[in-house]
Amino acid sequence: MSFNIEALRSQFPILSRKVNGQPLIYFDNGATAQKPQVMIDALNNYYSFQNANIHRGVHSLSQEATTAFEAARMKAQAYFNAAKSEEIIFTKGTTDSINLLAGSFGRTFLNEGDEVIISTMEHHSNIVPWQMICDERKAKLRIAPINEKGELLLDELKEMVNKKTKLISIVHISNALGTINPIQEIIDFAHAHDVLVAVDGAQSVPHMKIDVQAWDCDFFVFSAHKMFGPTGIGMLYGKEHLLNKMPPYQGGGDMIKTVTFEKTTYNELPHKFEAGTPNIAAGVALSATFDFLNELDWEAIHQHETELLAYATAELKKIEGLRIIGEAANKASVISFLVDGTHPFDVGVILDQMGIAVRTGHHCTQPLMDWFKIPGTIRASFAIYNTKEEVDKMIVALNRTIKMLR
Amino acid sequence: MTIKERQDEIIDEFSIFSDWMDKYEYIISLGKELPIIDESKKTEDNIIKGCQSQVWLDGQLVDGKIVFTADSDAIITKGIIALLIRVVSDQTPDEILNNELYFIDQIGLKEHLSPTRSNGLVSMVKKMKLFALGYKAKTEN
Numbered sequence: 001m002s003f004n005i006e007a008l009r010s011q012f013p014i015l016s017r018k019v020n021g022q023p024l025i026y027f028d029n030g031a032t033a034q035k036p037q038v039m040i041d042a043l044n045n046y047y048s049f050q051n052a053n054i055h056r057g058v059h060s061l062s063q064e065a066t067t068a069f070e071a072a073r074m075k076a077q078a079y080f081n082a083a084k085s086e087e088i089i090f091t092k093g094t095t096d097s098i099n100l101l102a103g104s105f106g107r108t109f110l111n112e113g114d115e116v117i118i119s120t121m122e123h124h125s126n127i128v129p130w131q132m133i134c135d136e137r138k139a140k141l142r143i144a145p146i147n148e149k150g151e152l153l154l155d156e157l158k159e160m161v162n163k164k165t166k167l168i169s170i171v172h173i174s175n176a177l178g179t180i181n182p183i184q185e186i187i188d189f190a191h192a193h194d195v196l197v198a199v200d201g202a203q204s205v206p207h208m209k210i211d212v213q214a215w216d217c218d219f220f221v222f223s224a225h226k227m228f229g230p231t232g233i234g235m236l237y238g239k240e241h242l243l244n245k246m247p248p249y250q251g252g253g254d255m256i257k258t259v260t261f262e263k264t265t266y267n268e269l270p271h272k273f274e275a276g277t278p279n280i281a282a283g284v285a286l287s288a289t290f291d292f293l294n295e296l297d298w299e300a301i302h303q304h305e306t307e308l309l310a311y312a313t314a315e316l317k318k319i320e321g322l323r324i325i326g327e328a329a330n331k332a333s334v335i336s337f338l339v340d341g342t343h344p345f346d347v348g349v350i351l352d353q354m355g356i357a358v359r360t361g362h363h364c365t366q367p368l369m370d371w372f373k374i375p376g377t378i379r380a381s382f383a384i385y386n387t388k389e390e391v392d393k394m395i396v397a398l399n400r401t402i403k404m405l406r
Numbered sequence: 407m408t409i410k411e412r413q414d415e416i417i418d419e420f421s422i423f424s425d426w427m428d429k430y431e432y433i434i435s436l437g438k439e440l441p442i443i444d445e446s447k448k449t450e451d452n453i454i455k456g457c458q459s460q461v462w463l464d465g466q467l468v469d470g471k472i473v474f475t476a477d478s479d480a481i482i483t484k485g486i487i488a489l490l491i492r493v494v495s496d497q498t499p500d501e502i503l504n505n506e507l508y509f510i511d512q513i514g515l516k517e518h519l520s521p522t523r524s525n526g527l528v529s530m531v532k533k534m535k536l537f538a539l540g541y542k543a544k545t546e547n
Binding site (some may be wrong): 362 | 430481482525
């Protein structure tokens with residue numbers, strides 16, 4: 001199948017709208033990706049014709065809603081190649097998944113003096129939950145360093161691993177730099193030293209298909225909205241034997257087997273970790289999103305995005321005084337940059353006037369920005385539907401912006 | 407001139423701009439011209455950290471009126487600060503407390519004063535009022 005960008009774009013209604021009188025150029029995919037019609041239709045259809053609470057009703061509508069919601073779990077299992085559907089825990093998103101993991105795993109596996117390793121390039125959501133639990137358990141949080149290109153220093157990470165190390169929680173693709181970390185090598189090394197690995201896949205899922213069993217990762221987290229799905233739902237994948245050892249994170253409905261005022265017994269996986277009514281509509285829409293993703297030619301997308309990244313990088317570098325932050329050899333289609341004599345905020349405001357959506361600021365990675373000694377960057381993050389023509393328009397707009405600001 | 411008159415004057419000025427570029431070029435030029443706050447006033451107390459840009463604001467009571475000086479690391483933020491200072495500075499605490507700022511809305515820069523912009527401007531306006539409250543309390547005691 002050849003890669004037909006126009007056919008792909010036509011599935012995303014928002015891409016044909018205007019912003020500030022200009023055709024929208026959406027380069028803020030790292031924050032959230034746009035939505036295909038099939039996902040929007042599923043969401044609409046659910047509330048129009050399927051709405052009922054799940055897992056507990058005997059009536060037909062509830063059964064139907066349950067089936068539609070649980071289909072998302074089956075599809076997630078197949079899509080990420082998990083061994084069992086019970087290993088798929090639905091959460092609110094990446095942040096919620098990591099909080100669940102840190103809270104539940106931490107209270108079970110972390111003891112005084114134990115160590116957890118993260119890296120310098122983590123998003124706040126893969127820093128703060130670990131700081132909180134390490135504080136509580138008197139464990140130590142260690143930070144694997146990077147080099148000036150924004151690449152993880154793998155040898156130094158390996159040297160940090162010792163008998164006290166319980167877990168490495170690491171980002172697959174950096175949201176601020178685009179760096180793709182060598183996850184397979186990290187997992188292989190960690191497992192050889194009896195250390196578990198959690199992978200933050202928030203930025204990976206829109207760019208590639210992940211196979212959790214091929215990696216053999218112990219935990220994997222992502223948010224659906226970053227891979228063209230709905231907001232408010234995400235996933236924590238965990239190996240069954242580990243999830244079984246972890247206590248529930250929140251109490252409430254759906255997560256119990258029996259409740260008396262004296263003692264409550266908990267439900268089985270995955271429901272043990274899914275207290276309360278979940279985001280059913282988002283689950284159903286996520287199910288439709290998997291259908292959309294399954295139709296994609298990921299090899300063609302990889303080629304398209306690689307070309308787009310190389311093209312945009314080369315064009316940006318032609319601009320005088322422009323500095324790219326994050327020049328890892330292995331990068332996803334994310335470009336952070338700064339322009340001498342301008343502030344990222346100002347550049348973002350002016351580009352927005354021309355219909356171009358980029359992200360500016362610290363990207364929820366303050367320690368990383370501190371490491372580079374910069375307040376923030378301008379970030380253009382591309383997705384499957386972006387084009388070279390859009391990059392050209394951004395370059396023209398950027399040159400105009402710089403002329404105005406300097 | 408009262409706060410109201412100053413606001414109406416700015417609204418009048420902005421009415422001549424036919425497109426966004428003229429408007430932003432003007433704001434940028436205001437930002438570049440803004441008298442910089444004295445370095446000694448760039449204290450931890452006077453800083454307002456927005457997610458996107460930061461603002462320093464100082465207010466001094468001179469002859470019963472508050473004189474504001476400010477700065478920002480972003481030039482557009484600075485340009486809007488220049489407008490705010492033009493309206494609010496050199497006015498009595500009472501005037502500052504009793505007047506609504508409506509001109510930002512009218513000149514089409516509302517989104518810059520939205521809490522979600524996180525450029526420090528919303529907090530800056532709040533802080534201007536706090537200065538006024540503080541000096542009012544001081545002068546009345």
